[in-house]
Structure formats: structure tokens, C-alpha cells
Amino acid sequence: MPADVHTVGVYSPWFTAMLRCRTLFTHMAKQMMRAAQFEKGGPENLYVAEVARPVLGEGQVLIRVHATAINRADTLQRKGLYPPPPGESDILGLEAAGVVESFGPGCSGKWKIGDRVMSLLAGGGNSEYVASPEKLLMPIPEGMDYINAAAIPEVWLTAYQLLHFVGKVQTGETVLIHGGASGVGTAAIQLVSLAGAKSIVTAGSENKIATATSLGASIGFNYKEGDFSQKVLDATNGKGVDVILDCVGGSYYEQNMNVIATDGRWVLYGLMGGGQISGDVLAKLLRKRVSITGTTLRARSLEYKTKLVGNFTEKVLPHFKSGSVKPIVFTTFPLEKIGDAHKMMEENKNTGKIVIEVIQDTDKKDEL
Numbered sequence: 001m002p003a004d005v006h007t008v009g010v011y012s013p014w015f016t017a018m019l020r021c022r023t024l025f026t027h028m029a030k031q032m033m034r035a036a037q038f039e040k041g042g043p044e045n046l047y048v049a050e051v052a053r054p055v056l057g058e059g060q061v062l063i064r065v066h067a068t069a070i071n072r073a074d075t076l077q078r079k080g081l082y083p084p085p086p087g088e089s090d091i092l093g094l095e096a097a098g099v100v101e102s103f104g105p106g107c108s109g110k111w112k113i114g115d116r117v118m119s120l121l122a123g124g125g126n127s128e129y130v131a132s133p134e135k136l137l138m139p140i141p142e143g144m145d146y147i148n149a150a151a152i153p154e155v156w157l158t159a160y161q162l163l164h165f166v167g168k169v170q171t172g173e174t175v176l177i178h179g180g181a182s183g184v185g186t187a188a189i190q191l192v193s194l195a196g197a198k199s200i201v202t203a204g205s206e207n208k209i210a211t212a213t214s215l216g217a218s219i220g221f222n223y224k225e226g227d228f229s230q231k232v233l234d235a236t237n238g239k240g241v242d243v244i245l246d247c248v249g250g251s252y253y254e255q256n257m258n259v260i261a262t263d264g265r266w267v268l269y270g271l272m273g274g275g276q277i278s279g280d281v282l283a284k285l286l287r288k289r290v291s292i293t294g295t296t297l298r299a300r301s302l303e304y305k306t307k308l309v310g311n312f313t314e315k316v317l318p319h320f321k322s323g324s325v326k327p328i329v330f331t332t333f334p335l336e337k338i339g340d341a342h343k344m345m346e347e348n349k350n351t352g353k354i355v356i357e358v359i360q361d362t363d364k365k366d367e368l
């Protein structure tokens with residue numbers, strides 16, 4: 001027997017075992033992904049680690065994420081103040097843009113592998129792969145890169161929900177938008193214009209107000225320069241505003257009550273100024289016949305979100321293609337620097353969205 005054959009015969013079980021290990025290792029590596037992780041606390045507690053890829057459930061699609069973004073909710077979740085809804089991923093990230101990688105059971109066949117999509121998520125977006133309900137996928141508008149697409153789902157769908165599902169804004173009405181240069185605010189200003197209504201904003205600097213007016217706000221007031229309510233009344237000839245989009249709450253309560261018009265709709269969707277109010281609250285509400293509605297999006301049912309995504313896809317997405325509305329990207333960070341992104345948001349430095357690049361230079365490498 002030739003020596004080499006004999007050698008192979010002796011070592012073949014060892015080689016086979018090695019090959020099996022390597023195959024298993026490669027298979028396992030394929031099932032892992034990089035994702036943002038954190039220990040409860042400050043932005044410095046964020047880091048990136050290898051974790052298991054999501055396992056797809058009924059009606060879910062796996063997205064290979066190119067870009068994602070951060071939101072205030074992520075900063076609250078990191079502090080331990082806003083846990084994910086039951087059954088949702090505990091990885092941060094409420095939106096993602098990327099390509100369809102694979103399908104779970106029961107998908108409809110509407111999408112195909114490689115489609116460029118963006119999605120509204122209840123969590124899990126700050127990672128290389130995320131499972132999304134198929135019903136919440138939206139096509140990335142033609143010609144738009146992943147970075148801009150990642151800036152759309154959470155704040156645009158929130159703003160659309162606030163204005164149309166809750167606030168029922170009508171043509172010719174006036175909407176007061178607080179946090180006018182925030183992610184939600186910059187989307188809301190443009191949606192108010194699309195609805196044929198007028199917006200007035202508040203924000204904390206002249207630069208932010210200039211951005212808001214460049215996007216379509218009729219006027220803006222710097223809340224750091226004192227009471228804005230008389231200025232808003234002057235700007236509306238004493239009538240006040242029909243709708244308030246309020247992400248501030250407590251610290252603005254008195255001023256909001258002064259500026260809301262009779263029969264006004266006050267949509268409360270955040271509490272950046274605290275949740276405490278005092279005084280003759282009910283009498284004022286009664287006299288002006290004001291309705292206050294509190295609303296959140298993340299914990300809503302799949303049916304509700306599906307309807308929202310469907311309406312938005314039909315009524316707003318075509319306007320991104322035509323250029324009449326645009327996502328506002330303030331800056332981008334690579335996934336490994338997500339702590340810096342949270343810090344920037346908590347220092348109120350951003351105007352519009354802070355986007356996270358999961359595949360860096362994604363738009364230079366990938367065809368649109």
C-alpha cells in the first residue's frame with residue numbers, strides 16, 4: 001500500500017472531525033451578528049457584541065440592516081425606564097433600512113430576497129439583522145440611500161399618526177409643534193404643509209428655528225427666551241392653534257392652555273418637560289372644550305401599525321420620490337460609536353435624525 005494512502009487512512013477520522021468542527025463553526029458564525037448591547041446607565045455603557053441572530057416567527061422577514069437610527073425611546077430604554085413591549089427584542093432600535101435576507105413561515109410572497117426595505121420596529125434595529133413583521137415593511141423610495149431611509153420609519157410614522165390618526169388635522173388649520181427641530185418635529189412640519197395646514201414651532205435655538213422655517217414652518221419661537229404663548233396668539237390674530245403636538249408636557253402646560261383655540265386638539269406624545277401639572281386644570285379645559293389625547297406608537301397592535309404603514313406608504317412615500325418632502329439626517333455614527341450618538345441626542349445637539357451605519361460606507365458600496 002502506498003505511504004500516502006496509508007497516511008490518509010490513519011488520519012481520516014481526525015480530518016473528518018476537524019472538517020465537521022469547521023463546518024459547524026462556520027454555520028454558527030453565520031447565525032451570529034453584531035448588535036448594540038448595554039448595561040443600564042449612561043451612554044458610556046453601550047457596546048457592540050456578537051449575539052444570536054433573530055429566529056423568524058410567523059409572518060416575519062429577516063432584514064440585513066445597512067443603516068438604523070436612534071430615538072429618545074432608546075435613551076430611556078438604556079436607562080432602564082422604557083422596557084420593550086412583551087415578546088419584542090430587547091436589542092435597541094426602532095427602525096432599520098436594508099435588504100430582505102429571508103422569510104419566516106406564512107409570508108405573503110409580496111417581497112423577494114434582495115428587496116430594499118425600511119421598517120418600523122418595536123426593537124432590535126441597532127444590529128446587523130432584524131426580524132420585522134412583513135406587514136410593516138415599506139419600499140425604500142427609488143433613488144434614496146439607506147442612510148436617509150433609516151431616518152424615516154419611526155419619526156415620520158409617529159408624526160403621521162399624531163396629525164392624522166389622533167389630531168385629525170384639517171386643511172387651513174394651524175398646528176403648534178413643540179421640539180420643532182427634533183426628528184418627529186422636522187417630519188411633522190413637512191406633513192402639516194402636505195395637509196394644507198400651517199405650522200408654528202418652538203425650539204431652543206435660532207439655528208433650530210431657522211431649520212424649522214426652511215422646512216415650511218410659518219414662524220418659530222425660542223422657548224428659552226421666555227413665555228411663547230403671547231407670541232403664538234399674536235401670530236394667529238388672537239385665535240390660538242387648532243392642534244398642538246406636545247412632546248414636552250408639564251413645563252409647557254400653562255402656555256399650551258393659553259394658546260389652544262376653542263375646540264382644540266392637544267396631542268400629548270412625550271414628557272421631556274415632566275409629567276406634573278397643577279392649578280385649575282379642569283376648569284380651563286372645560287371652558288375651551290379642549291380634548292387632550294395621550295398616544296404612544298411602539299406598544300400599539302400589529303393591526304394598528306399595519307394600517308398606519310399602509311396609509312403612509314400610499315399617501316406620503318410618493319412625495320419623497322418627487323422631493324416635496326425629505327428625511328432630515330443630522331449626522332451618522334458607525335454602530336461601534338452608538339454611545340456617542342446617544343450622548344449627542346441627550347445633549348439636544350441634533351436637528352433631525354442621528355443615523356447609525358451598520359455597514360459603513362454602505363451607500364458607496366451598494367447600488368441604489
Ligand SMILES: NC(=O)c1ccc[n+]([C@@H]2O[C@H](COP(=O)([O-])OP(=O)(O)OC[C@H]3O[C@@H](n4cnc5c(N)ncnc54)[C@H](OP(=O)(O)O)[C@@H]3O)[C@@H](O)[C@H]2O)c1
Nearest residue numbers: 072179182183184203204247269270272273295296297348
Ligand atoms: N409617543 C410616541 O409614540 C413617540 C414616538 C416617537 C417619539 N416620541 C417622543 O417625541 C419626542 C421627540 O423625539 P425625537 O426622537 O424626535 O427627539 P430628538 O430628535 O432627540 O429631539 C428632541 C428635542 O426636544 C428638545 N427638548 C429636549 N428637552 C426639552 C424640554 N425639556 N423642553 C423643551 N424642549 C426640549 C431639544 O431641542 P431644543 O434644542 O429645541 O430644546 C431636543 O433636541 C420625545 O419626547 C420622544 O420620546 C414619542
